[in-house]
Amino acid sequence: DTGVSQDPRHKITKRGQNVTFRCDPISEHNRLYWYRQTLGQGPEFLTYFQNEAQLEKSRLLSDRFSAERPKGSFSTLEIQRTEQGDSAMYLCASSLDGTRTGNTIYFGEGSWLTVV
Amino acid sequence: AQSVTQLDSQVPVFEEAPVELRCNYSSSVSVYLFWYVQYPNQGLQLLLKYLSGSTLVESINGFEAEFNKSQTSFHLRKPSVHISDTAEYFCAVSEYGSARQLTFGSGTQLTVLP
Numbered sequence: 731d732t733g734v735s736q737d738p739r740h741k742i743t744k745r746g747q748n749v750t751f752r753c754d755p756i757s758e759h760n761r762l763y764w765y766r767q768t769l770g771q772g773p774e775f776l777t778y779f780q781n782e783a784q785l786e787k788s789r790l791l792s793d794r795f796s797a798e799r800p801k802g803s804f805s806t807l808e809i810q811r812t813e814q815g816d817s818a819m820y821l822c823a824s825s826l827d828g829t830r831t832g833n834t835i836y837f838g839e840g841s842w843l844t845v846v
Numbered sequence: 847a848q849s850v851t852q853l854d855s856q857v858p859v860f861e862e863a864p865v866e867l868r869c870n871y872s873s874s875v876s877v878y879l880f881w882y883v884q885y886p887n888q889g890l891q892l893l894l895k896y897l898s899g900s901t902l903v904e905s906i907n908g909f910e911a912e913f914n915k916s917q918t919s920f921h922l923r924k925p926s927v928h929i930s931d932t933a934e935y936f937c938a939v940s941e942y943g944s945a946r947q948l949t950f951g952s953g954t955q956l957t958v959l960p
Contacts (some may be wrong), residue, residue: 763947772953842887
């Protein structure tokens with residue numbers, strides 16, 4: 731079990747550019763989540779996948795944001811035409827389906843985005 | 847929809863003193879409850895969780911939390927803190943039968959002073 735890994739850990743980009751983050755969940759986990767965390771706040775739910783299906787999206791996920799999980803393994807989160815308000819840490823998390831583990835959600839180290 | 851309130855944004859405490867970090871939640875259905883810890887520039891690590899059964903749950907590093915259904919609380923306590931406990935602590939809730947994504951409180955910064 732290598733944990734949830736995210737790449738890159740830090741990204742600085744100019745306003746208007748596109749950025750993409752990658753997440754590799756714990757290998758046997760079929761649920762994958764994306765959260766966003768701004769300074770001084772708790773993480774906020776963005777979206778979640780069950781295998782390759784994106785089952786829920788928060789209203790925080792504007793149309794500039796798109797997430798994919800093409801083969802039910804790794805996931806990407808793309809932000810198009812970045813704005814300064816997108817500056818935040820983007821956290822990926824994964825869990826097993828069902829109640830066997832109480833659906834404990836395990837988080838990665840996060841990807842920091844700074845839009846200048 | 848559920849919500850979580852962490853009543854204290856910052857808690858300074860001297861080393862070896864006891865500490866309590868407060869968490870209250872609101873939900874119309876039964877919930878699972880969690881405490882996560884976040885060290886600077888890192889992701890979140892699960893500290894402890896309440897799923898069912900005994901209302902008192904413990905972590906391996908001396909923290910404990912008690913689920914109080916009547917008061918809708920899940921306060922985190924430690925009888926004697928160490929410098930290394932300095933971190934941000936987040937209380938979170940997920941509802942039975944939902945997609946079970948977590949709703950977090952705004953966090954409590956615990957600073958242990960020498």
